């Protein structure tokens with residue numbers, strides 16, 4: 001089988017939500033290549049936490065007795081609950097008995113984002129949080145039945161993009177695809193990013209260890225790289241109250257170039273201009289921020305909306321493919 005599903009941006013492209021059939025209900029889920037749990041708001045979620053969300057009704061599933069889950073994300077959000085086996089359909093691709101993690105508790109960040117009915121993890125199943133046995137991601141559940149064991153992400157700035165499962169649509173990118181090998185030891189789509197440049201010119205230095213994370217909004221890079229970037233933005237400074245670099249919204253940001261698998265990709269300055277910090281629209285928060293405390297760099301949506309990405313398990317070593325879009 002193979003299929004395609006829309007990835008609809010929230011305001012400021014904060015996250016991208018995709019319609020997924022879970023049991024007999026269609027929910028809007030955040031596809032997250034940085035985690036490996038498929039969890040959903042459900043009829044088991046306290047009403048005080050689930051108002052405004054579409055809910056999975058576990059009555060259509062088979063309860064996995066004694067199984068629980070509890071996930072905490074790097075941004076401090078999290079959720080927990082119980083586990084069911086049920087049908088999950090993404091763009092026509094069907095997992096007949098997918099582990100569906102029904103939330104019995106969610107953090108305030110998820111409670112407040114009423115467009116988001118849960119997450120569909122697309123990292124490696126080794127970091128799934130279900131106890132007493134880790135469960136397969138949707139991709140791992142269907143991988144063997146896909147025309148090719150891969151999926152692609154084509155996210156866009158302020159417009160609907162797509163995730164494709166089982167095939168590469170060559171109309172969605174330009175030029176050739178440049179591949180890097182993935183290190184799965186931490187359960188992420190983790191690789192080594194090479195040189196970078198600010199504005200234009202030839203790349204140099206090294207961004208280093210990084211993950212491709214569709215569930216992270218911004219780009220988090222080494223301090224040296226981020227300082228070099230904002231040194232080229234006259235009004236920029238690090239604002240500890242905002243928790244990152246801000247600048248005058250009227251200032252044009254430089255492009256950011258990064259070399260992956262021998263090919264240089266350009267993230268346009270307009271894509272790096274993330275959002276105003278308040279309703280006055282005077283000060284803006286940058287889409288490139290420091291990776292301090294994370295332990296690796298994260299190429300999140302600010303980067304991903306500039307490229308076409310192949311999450312490829314066609315070979316014994318998983319690979320990431322990047323192409324311009």
Ligand SMILES: O=C([C@@H]1CCCNC1)N1CCCCC1
Nearest residue numbers: 032034035073074075215216
């Ligand atoms: O929890 C996360 C992200 C949060 C946003 C959604 N994707 C997963 N981390 C990023 C990768 C390193 C570990 C922490």
